[in-house]
Amino acid sequence: MSARIISGVDVANEIRKEIKRDVENLKSRFNITPGLVTIIVGNNPASVSYVTAKQKTAKDLGFYSIQENLPEKVSKIELLSLIEKYNKDEKIHGILVQLPLPHHINEKEIIYTIDPNKDVDGFHPVNMGRLVIGEALFYPCTPYGIQQLLIKNNIETEGAEVVVLGRSNIVGKPIAMMLCQKAKGANATVTICHTGTKNLTVHTKRADILIVALGSPKAITADMVKEGAVVIDVGVNRIGTTPEGKARLCGDVDFESVKEKVSAITPVPGGVGPMTITMLMLNTLNAAKKSVEG
Numbered sequence: 001m002s003a004r005i006i007s008g009v010d011v012a013n014e015i016r017k018e019i020k021r022d023v024e025n026l027k028s029r030f031n032i033t034p035g036l037v038t039i040i041v042g043n044n045p046a047s048v049s050y051v052t053a054k055q056k057t058a059k060d061l062g063f064y065s066i067q068e069n070l071p072e073k074v075s076k077i078e079l080l081s082l083i084e085k086y087n088k089d090e091k092i093h094g095i096l097v098q099l100p101l102p103h104h105i106n107e108k109e110i111i112y113t114i115d116p117n118k119d120v121d122g123f124h125p126v127n128m129g130r131l132v133i134g135e136a137l138f139y140p141c142t143p144y145g146i147q148q149l150l151i152k153n154n155i156e157t158e159g160a161e162v163v164v165l166g167r168s169n170i171v172g173k174p175i176a177m178m179l180c181q182k183a184k185g186a187n188a189t190v191t192i193c194h195t196g197t198k199n200l201t202v203h204t205k206r207a208d209i210l211i212v213a214l215g216s217p218k219a220i221t222a223d224m225v226k227e228g229a230v231v232i233d234v235g236v237n238r239i240g241t242t243p244e245g246k247a248r249l250c251g252d253v254d255f256e257s258v259k260e261k262v263s264a265i266t267p268v269p270g271g272v273g274p275m276t277i278t279m280l281m282l283n284t285l286n287a288a289k290k291s292v293e294g
């Protein structure tokens with residue numbers, strides 16, 4: 001059996017079309033254009049490419065978008081005051097500070113300064129707390145993208161054994177919390193694994209849906225998954241360069257062997273990645289809509 005390939009590109013395109021239509025409606029009915037500011041400190045190549053892609057998508061969708069490029073040595077005070085400025089700016093509905101930040105800046109302090117109503121990355125503790133109690137204002141973009149991939153591909157989570165590999169605050173913990181909610185597109189039995197887990201394979205082998213966010217190239221092999229499972233590979237690992245000089249990527253799952261055993265799997269690239277940016281746009285659109293509703 002060869003698995004169905006879950007295309008994040010297709011689902012992302014479908015959602016982007018809906019966003020574009022909503023942006024036009026918002027403009028014509030309320031004269032409001034969703035506004036997104038992306039702030040980058042320094043010029044880490046991966047961060048620059050993520051922010052460039054976010055800005056391009058925002059523009060393509062008709063958003064008002066601003067990019068702030070700050071030098072590597074910018075002071076914490078300067079960064080905080082820039083965030084305060086956009087917290088007050090009515091034209092801006094979403095503020096994204098690209099992580100990681102240089103070591104002299106405390107990331108937590110930066111995230112905590114963003115107005116939770118403009119926290120379109122969903123990392124502010126208010127938004128994390130709301131997510132846990134099932135009253136999310138914004139879902140963090142990657143977990144939100146994973147859940148939408150499951151829903152749009154008619155993959156049943158209700159009653160499913162979901163095993164999440166990784167407990168980061170941006171992927172593992174939030175997706176686990178989202179999928180155990182008593183709600184549509186959730187209601188799963190969720191297990192979270194990490195480096196303290198005694199026997200990883202015992203857990204991976206009983207997963208109906210395996211979500212892998214380890215940051216370890218091709219760590220999950222065919223012998224570790226259950227026949228017919230659904231595998232969502234969140235990992236993005238750079239493993240060299242292509243002849244054209246682009247980064248060569250692979251996931252945390254050994255795609256070639258695992259796809260022969262499971263029923264559905266996301267590729268890397270082209271799986272979760274395109275969904276993450278799309279969900280950032282959806283969060284920004286929803287923040288703009290909320291500003292109309294009050």
Ligand code: NAP
Pocket residue numbers: 142165166167168169170171172193194195196197200213214215216234235236237272273276
């Ligand atoms: P992270 O903060 O490095 O967390 C990795 C998690 O995996 C940790 O909880 C760690 O456990 C666990 N882990 C690592 N190796 C393990 C092992 N051998 N056995 C068991 N657990 C292990 O990573 P992240 O930020 O969640 O990102 C994970 C991957 O997803 C990365 O490749 C990243 O680039 C990718 N990513 C992709 C997107 C996207 O849009 N596609 C977005 C975000 C992240 P401990 O907690 O015990 O250390």
